[in-house]
Amino acid sequence: MDVRTLCLGVLTLGEASGYEIKKKLENDYSHFYDASFGSIYPALNRLQSEGLVTCTHEAQARRPDKKVYSVTPEGRLELIRELSEPPGPDRIRSEFMVTLIFADLLPPSYLAQILDERIAYYRGCLDEFENRASEHGSPAQSFVSGFGQAIYSAALQYIEDNRHLVEGESLLSQVERDRSRNDTADITVRG
């Protein structure tokens, strides 16, 4: 699976320009894959030279032509062929988790900070998932989006429940800190 296949896939969901493909990946699928312009534009040119997509130029005032790509029948076949290869294992690189392996070397205040930031990040992702919940075209897309939600939700819960293991605090002081942090919100202590 490379950027070429990814573009071919996005285009089967509807015609789009390179720019729009990038946005779609950022907004909808960035949790499972991403790509930069520097790889998308060459991929589209290659797909076109292979006859897997066609391109129509939309002239625009004082701006480069918008090149809108559509998948050809051969392109659709090629995508199916690619997707019929058994998917490789998920590849994850988490600097965050690697950092925590070495938590003993780092100051507790710094650890608290990156844990807080990560929690905020997951919360933001979950909010976005909920905002987009209505946009899903197919059940399959609901499945994929729901998977992301389930994972982030589990990650959030786990970090909240277990951060004391890296911060080296007693459970008691943990609860105390939660109390002061949430003093304007509901106070819930999870079991």
Place this chain on the structure above:
Amino acid sequence: MDVRTLCLGVLTLGEASGYEIKKKLENDYSHFYDASFGSIYPALNRLQSEGLVTCTHEAQARRPDKKVYSVTPEGRLELIRELSEPPGPDRIRSEFMVTLIFADLLPPSYLAQILDERIAYYRGCLDEFENRASEHGSPAQSFVSGFGQAIYSAALQYIEDNRHLVEGESLLSQVERDRSRNDTADITVRG
């Protein structure tokens, strides 16, 4: 975060050879990062030339010398400096999830197969986590391992509960199939 930093980190947990670093990454941390020999060995040589690790040669009969690396005080400082950079976002590439986005294009039997395989994979990972549960050196390492467990557990549960969305089966036929699949095991239908 690159392989160089990763090696430096693993070596702060105890001296090791390149080969042993690779094994340790495979066994303990492969869910968050991995690296091949082709990147580990050059990284170790670079760390040595930078004075961040030292190396002792253990002669071995009819086999290349085993080169055992240890972190120097400067190496430890350098690691702390690296880890003090705020960790970048997690990068995930999941061919599996990308494939499912386009489930509509693929035969249900194939989808069932890759879903089954993924479930088996998660089960295997969870078993391994449990087998290694006793080996954790520090609470921080328990945290990291537990995080992996929490994620795989959530992923497994989600796929089992929602696979009908991609397989296009009715919930009833789903339950029927589970029944026949588990006919020698406990039958539990999750709500």
Place this chain on the structure above:
DNA sequence: TTATCCATGTAAGAAGTTACATGATTGA
């Protein structure tokens, strides 16, 4: 006897990112 483990290393190649070039429009 066949595969896997042990043990290090290099070179070629794949795949991607970053930075740059160009430049008007629109909203804060």
Place this chain on the structure above:
DNA sequence: TCAATCATGTAACTTCTTACATGGATAA
């Protein structure tokens, strides 16, 4: 006025993987 959005593209660079070279020991 400052940043972001729209819009495509190239070139240099980084980083890692794969395949190869070498080869005995050991377990199935």
